[in-house]
Amino acid sequence: MLTHIGGNDMKLLKWICMVALAFVVVSSNQMVYASTDSNDEESINEKFGLPIVVYGAALSDSQKAEVRELLEIKDTSKVTEITVTGEDLVYYIDGDKNSNMYSSAKITRKEKGEGLVINQVTPENITEVTSEMYANALLTAGIEDAVVDVASPVKVSGHSALVGIYKAYDEGEGTELNQERTEVANEELTLATDLAKKEGLDEDKVSELLTEIKKEIAEQKPATKEELEQLIDEKLQTLNVQLSAEDRQLLIDLFEKMRNLNINFDNVQSQLEDLSKDIQNRIENAISENKGFLDTIANFFKSFIDSLKSLFS
Numbered sequence: 001m002l003t004h005i006g007g008n009d010m011k012l013l014k015w016i017c018m019v020a021l022a023f024v025v026v027s028s029n030q031m032v033y034a035s036t037d038s039n040d041e042e043s044i045n046e047k048f049g050l051p052i053v054v055y056g057a058a059l060s061d062s063q064k065a066e067v068r069e070l071l072e073i074k075d076t077s078k079v080t081e082i083t084v085t086g087e088d089l090v091y092y093i094d095g096d097k098n099s100n101m102y103s104s105a106k107i108t109r110k111e112k113g114e115g116l117v118i119n120q121v122t123p124e125n126i127t128e129v130t131s132e133m134y135a136n137a138l139l140t141a142g143i144e145d146a147v148v149d150v151a152s153p154v155k156v157s158g159h160s161a162l163v164g165i166y167k168a169y170d171e172g173e174g175t176e177l178n179q180e181r182t183e184v185a186n187e188e189l190t191l192a193t194d195l196a197k198k199e200g201l202d203e204d205k206v207s208e209l210l211t212e213i214k215k216e217i218a219e220q221k222p223a224t225k226e227e228l229e230q231l232i233d234e235k236l237q238t239l240n241v242q243l244s245a246e247d248r249q250l251l252i253d254l255f256e257k258m259r260n261l262n263i264n265f266d267n268v269q270s271q272l273e274d275l276s277k278d279i280q281n282r283i284e285n286a287i288s289e290n291k292g293f294l295d296t297i298a299n300f301f302k303s304f305i306d307s308l309k310s311l312f313s
Helices: 007-038 061-070 086-093 131-141 159-171 179-195 203-220 225-238 245-260 265-312
Strands: 052-056 080-084 104-109 116-120 146-151
Touching: 052 061, 052 159, 080 159, 086 159, 086 179, 104 159, 116 131, 131 146, 131 159, 131 179, 131 203, 131 265, 159 179, 179 203, 179 245, 203 225, 203 245, 203 265, 225 245
Parallel strands: 052 080, 116 146
Antiparallel strands: 052 104, 104 146
């Protein structure tokens, strides 16, 4: 049965058709774009070469395959793969050559000024070294512009990943690190993980302390050990950090070594600022989460007590 369409109805029908056609065109374009994006591959920076992936020597073949998956390595021809061994542990951080090394890392160098980014792919398996601790140690070692992904298939402290990062830089063209700086960086990491185990301290508080001291050194540029001691004491007081006399001296000795090596934190001051903000956010989030947990417990007991009262009223 045919129905006569009036002039106004015809205009409405044309308008609906135009809208539908426009929708189809836009949808088609979006589909083309999505398809194009899915075929994109990350470009290799020919200036710096391939990303370097460092595997812990203790990894089995299946664990190494797991690490590849964790680090999103789909094509091994697009990366340089090396292994970090017990001998490397001795060379870089004076460790035990018989240590089992599992933590691994992928290092992608970036242009100057892009900064240092640490991604802990398996934070649940890196039990002692936080992203901020890695960042602080690597800045001390002279690594300023890179993306570093850290992963382990088993629970480990995380120290061997640092050794692997050093080895990756030493094996890259024109990127060899100053060994004195890497030794001091390792001392920093060791002190950080040791202090984090002390009563009243944790990883975030220790990272905050080290970062804030570096920022003050960049600003004040202490010329003597006495000036450095005063700076550290002021920062300990400001952050309300209580250290034993022995730990305080270890902290002073560490930064005195940095001062004698003329490590210039001016070059990474903006990165230290960003690191400081990240740590502050972690601390604030932790406080907020704890407060929420305590409020939940308090509300539970309040409800429980009110229920008891009602039974006897």
